[in-house]
Amino acid sequence: MAEYSVGDLVEVLDEGLAMLRRLCPDMPPNHHGRVSEIRGDEIWVEFPIDGSYEDHSQIAPYPAEMVRRRSA
Numbered sequence: 001m002a003e004y005s006v007g008d009l010v011e012v013l014d015e016g017l018a019m020l021r022r023l024c025p026d027m028p029p030n031h032h033g034r035v036s037e038i039r040g041d042e043i044w045v046e047f048p049i050d051g052s053y054e055d056h057s058q059i060a061p062y063p064a065e066m067v068r069r070r071s072a
Contacts, residue, residue: 002069004043008035011070012045012062032070043067 004010010033017031028051037044042061049056 002064002067004035004038004064004067004069006035006037009033009070009072010035010043010045010067013066013068014062035067 011029012031012033014031020030021027030047033045033047034053035043036046036059039061041064043064043066044059044061045067046053046057046059049058
């Protein structure tokens with residue numbers, strides 16, 4: 001398992017999110033976020049809403065194998 005730290009930029013390999021991107025190709029990436037918390041083998045990912053983490057975001061847990069680090 002890759003080592004993650006809170007704040008790392010990640011992307012989630014989630015087929016449900018991929019389906020939404022295919023249906024709405026003009027929307028911003030819905031699978032890019034940052035690590036909010038790590039609980040054992042779960043990575044809790046914070047997703048920005050309207051491009052901002054500070055104004056509004058949501059957090060969802062994912063198995064570590066569904067998360068990978070991204071550079072930007």
